[in-house]
Amino acid sequence: MASKPEVRLTDQQRFDWLRLVRSENVGPRTFRALVTNFGGARAALNALPGLARRGGASREIRVASVEEIEKELIAARKLGVRFIALGEPDYPPALWQIDSAPPVLALRGHAEALHKAAVAIVGSRNASAAGLTFAERLARGLGQAGYVIVSGLARGIDQRAHLASLETGAVGVLAGGHGKPYPGDAVPLMERMVESGAILSEMPIEWEPRGRDFPRRNRIVSGLALGVVVVEAARGSGSLITARFALDQNRQVFAVPGSPLDPRAEGTNDLLKQGASICTGPDDVLTALEPVRSSDDLAALREAGGEPGEPLWGEQALYGVDPESTPRTQPGDEFEDMSGAPYRSGGEAQAARERIIALLGPSPITLDELARAAEAPARAVRVALLELELAGRVEYSGDRVALRAIAD
Amino acid sequence: MASKPEVRLTDQQRFDWLRLVRSENVGPRTFRALVTNFGGARAALNALPGLARRGGASREIRVASVEEIEKELIAARKLGVRFIALGEPDYPPALWQIDSAPPVLALRGHAEALHKAAVAIVGSRNASAAGLTFAERLARGLGQAGYVIVSGLARGIDQRAHLASLETGAVGVLAGGHGKPYPGDAVPLMERMVESGAILSEMPIEWEPRGRDFPRRNRIVSGLALGVVVVEAARGSGSLITARFALDQNRQVFAVPGSPLDPRAEGTNDLLKQGASICTGPDDVLTALEPVRSSDDLAALREAGGEPGEPLWGEQALYGVDPESTPRTQPGDEFEDMSGAPYRSGGEAQAARERIIALLGPSPITLDELARAAEAPARAVRVALLELELAGRVEYSGDRVALRAIAD
Numbered sequence: 010m011a012s013k014p015e016v017r018l019t020d021q022q023r024f025d026w027l028r029l030v031r032s033e034n035v036g037p038r039t040f041r042a043l044v045t046n047f048g049g050a051r052a053a054l055n056a057l058p059g060l061a062r063r064g065g066a067s068r069e070i071r072v073a074s075v076e077e078i079e080k081e082l083i084a085a086r087k088l089g090v091r092f093i094a095l096g097e098p099d100y101p102p103a104l105w106q107i108d109s110a111p112p113v114l115a116l117r118g119h120a121e122a123l124h125k126a127a128v129a130i131v132g133s134r135n136a137s138a139a140g141l142t143f144a145e146r147l148a149r150g151l152g153q154a155g156y157v158i159v160s161g162l163a164r165g166i167d168q169r170a171h172l173a174s175l176e177t178g179a180v181g182v183l184a185g186g187h188g189k190p191y192p193g194d195a196v197p198l199m200e201r202m203v204e205s206g207a208i209l210s211e212m213p214i215e216w217e218p219r220g221r222d223f224p225r226r227n228r229i230v231s232g233l234a235l236g237v238v239v240v241e242a243a244r245g246s247g248s249l250i251t252a253r254f255a256l257d258q259n260r261q262v263f264a265v266p267g268s269p270l271d272p273r274a275e276g277t278n279d280l281l282k283q284g285a286s287i288c289t290g291p292d293d294v295l296t297a298l299e300p301v302r303s304s305d306d307l308a309a310l311r312e313a314g315g316e317p318g319e320p321l322w323g324e325q326a327l328y329g330v331d332p333e334s335t336p337r338t339q340p341g342d343e344f345e346d347m348s349g350a351p352y353r354s355g356g357e358a359q360a361a362r363e364r365i366i367a368l369l370g371p372s373p374i375t376l377d378e379l380a381r382a383a384e385a386p387a388r389a390v391r392v393a394l395l396e397l398e399l400a401g402r403v404e405y406s407g408d409r410v411a412l413r414a415i416a417d
Numbered sequence: 418m419a420s421k422p423e424v425r426l427t428d429q430q431r432f433d434w435l436r437l438v439r440s441e442n443v444g445p446r447t448f449r450a451l452v453t454n455f456g457g458a459r460a461a462l463n464a465l466p467g468l469a470r471r472g473g474a475s476r477e478i479r480v481a482s483v484e485e486i487e488k489e490l491i492a493a494r495k496l497g498v499r500f501i502a503l504g505e506p507d508y509p510p511a512l513w514q515i516d517s518a519p520p521v522l523a524l525r526g527h528a529e530a531l532h533k534a535a536v537a538i539v540g541s542r543n544a545s546a547a548g549l550t551f552a553e554r555l556a557r558g559l560g561q562a563g564y565v566i567v568s569g570l571a572r573g574i575d576q577r578a579h580l581a582s583l584e585t586g587a588v589g590v591l592a593g594g595h596g597k598p599y600p601g602d603a604v605p606l607m608e609r610m611v612e613s614g615a616i617l618s619e620m621p622i623e624w625e626p627r628g629r630d631f632p633r634r635n636r637i638v639s640g641l642a643l644g645v646v647v648v649e650a651a652r653g654s655g656s657l658i659t660a661r662f663a664l665d666q667n668r669q670v671f672a673v674p675g676s677p678l679d680p681r682a683e684g685t686n687d688l689l690k691q692g693a694s695i696c697t698g699p700d701d702v703l704t705a706l707e708p709v710r711s712s713d714d715l716a717a718l719r720e721a722g723g724e725p726g727e728p729l730w731g732e733q734a735l736y737g738v739d740p741e742s743t744p745r746t747q748p749g750d751e752f753e754d755m756s757g758a759p760y761r762s763g764g765e766a767q768a769a770r771e772r773i774i775a776l777l778g779p780s781p782i783t784l785d786e787l788a789r790a791a792e793a794p795a796r797a798v799r800v801a802l803l804e805l806e807l808a809g810r811v812e813y814s815g816d817r818v819a820l821r822a823i824a825d
């Protein structure tokens with residue numbers, strides 16, 4: 010396969026990416042919109058305060074400080090953590106494909122483990138003995154067949170799957186930062202995992218994980234994998250969220266059947282009713298995934314990207330954006346607000362913003378519906394939404410957007 | 418619904434049907450071919466010896482004697498058993514639809530139970546506690562929803578399903594005769610079942626069931642039902658044979674999931690992989706069967722049949738055969754061999770028989786393939802096969818026929 014020149018961020022760009030991604034109200038979607046609109050993280054950082062203000066923020070948006078990021082970099086070095094930006098060669102190609110791919114991943118361990126075909130194995134924390142044994146056999150069988158096993162480091166099924174794949178490739182995803190490894194009892198396991206596998210986090214190094222970080226993390230677990238196997242899951246459990254993400258990400262979902270009288274099988278049996286593939290052993294997964302694994306999709310993805318040495322073009326190229334088709338600043342451009350070229354706001358965007366606020370309600374509607382109803386140019390809608398999002402006034406779920414009940 | 422005149426056999430016809438069905442090498446398929454070809458059982462009985470001889474039987478075919486049938490009728494009366502011929506009003510309409518519907522059923526209990534929509538629940542003899550509990554809940558739930566529960570009276574899942582449906586409608590099918598109820602430990606259960614439900618058998622009253630009678634019996638269990646639920650089944654178990662019959666009979670197959678580590682779930686999990694519907698409770702079955710149950714198919718079937726008082730026409734009509742289109746004897750016709758009218762054999766059939774013998778081998782081929790290869794008129798092929806079957810030289814599996822390795 011012809012190898013294309015690789016896109017890597019400069020140290021300064023990486024620093025700016027971290028600052029941008031650690032700033033208030035900047036999620037993966039907003040990050041992408043900012044970088045593609047402004048041509049790079051530096052310009053976006055400069056634009057942030059003005060954007061949020063014009064979106065109606067009740068107070069100044071919190072932009073991550075240089076000191077904060079310097080501190081994180083020092084902590085990372087101590088822990089052996091390095092940062093990979095979306096689109097860089099080390100970034101896991103499968104994860105790159107998902108809508109809300111983290112702009113920056115903090116990695117402990119070996120990036121090679123992120124480039125082999127992977128299967129996620131997830132399940133209950135309070136797993137049954139049979140569930141644990143099954144998870145172990147499955148992880149071992151898939152590992153021997155060349156798959157890396159991804160999971161969420163939780164007690165029960167997750168940890169058993171990690172343990173059984175230590176020698177063949179184990180990847181864990183934290184809900185918090187590397188400096189606050191959770192759960193604590195998994196620390197010795199994590200130390201063994203990084204010897205040949207990897208631990209990933211998208212959160213600031215010293216981030217203590219809260220409840221809502223776990224479902225968010227689960228999109229990375231499924232996004233890293235070609236398929237997700239749910240071994241045991243009660244109704245409403247986190248493993249089902251992972252399965253839901255997997256479906257949204259066009260990953261294959263497998264469920265392990267169980268007795269209808271076992272509450273730990275209710276979730277997996279439900280998945281089977283909803284069309285998940287039944288998994289009673291590694292062969293079911295191998296048979297189903299072999300065509301995906303052998304396709305050139307992942308390889309093709311690696312071929313994308315722009316030329317090195319053109320930092321701003323490069324930053325857009327990481328997202329697969331053609332810089333010629335995107336209004337962007339020139340290298341070195343800095344501006345305090347959005348009134349100047351090349352980002353033209355003013356009356357058009359202002360009008361769009363007001364129409365959008367009037368159109369939005371607490372029920373999510375699709376961006377398409379919104380754009381049609383707003384009768385404004387697509388770019389004006391995009392910018393207005395970006396401003397509103399940075400101001401914390403709208404929130405997304407998938408490709409739907411709604412007014413935030415209470416701005417926080 | 419307009420009620421059509423019902424077809425009932427006269428006592429003499431019923432006697433002849435029993436004699437014919439109890440004669441050597443006369444299975445449901447041959448029985449049907451004989452009655453439709455000869456217009457009635459009496460004529461078929463007279464023709465049997467000649468047919469078998471011309472088919473190449475090595476010895477005289479055993480035709481059930483008048484004494485034998487008289488004895489069976491006396492035994493039946495003592496046990497409270499009565500006989501229902503295929504197509505008579507009491508015959509279970511769902512069973513009538515299957516290819517190998519028993520020409521005569523021996524019934525203990527209430528025919529009404531055979532006319533309500535039914536679900537078969539089958540499974541392991543050495544069931545798990547969870548499997549038994551599930552079978553009980555399922556039978557109770559489906560019973561309360563108005564379904565009769567059919568099963569095979571075996572220890573484990575079968576008996577538990579019967580027990581849980583005693584009050585709502587329980588139907589059991591014996592592998593042997595009513596005079597040799599098997600398994601013996603189910604006799605008290607059977608006594609309770611006949612109070613409002615039914616026990617059926619197609620075998621002679623005093624028949625001691627042998628191994629091969631059980632799979633054969635299973636086609637009746639599935640044939641009586643709109644759907645079959647397999648609760649627990651090891652690989653290669655009898656419940657899977659019932660599921661196979663159900664598929665062949667266009668019945669819906671449900672399987673209860675179980676842990677991949679439980680050998681009793683291997684069969685049901687395999688069924689799920691092959692496309693069976695997952696069943697974790699009565700609702701899954703109710704939802705799937707409601708459209709079938711509410712259709713008029715069964716009612717329409719009941720409307721079929723000829724006029725009473727025309728015995729031979731009536732016997733054909735029970736099979737839905739138009740007597741005008743079928744060569745048949747006249748009422749009262751009797752003949753010793755097949756050389757005379759109206760059944761014309763001779764050179765044409767003889768030639769067909771020889772070609773067929775030459776074409777057949779130990780591997781089953783379809784009747785269509787055989788008829789094409791034989792290049793003989795369809796009727797000649799049919800008669801030749803009938804003769805060969807009565808001579809014990811060919812055997813059927815589904816719609817395929819093969820030479821019997823060793824005539825028995």
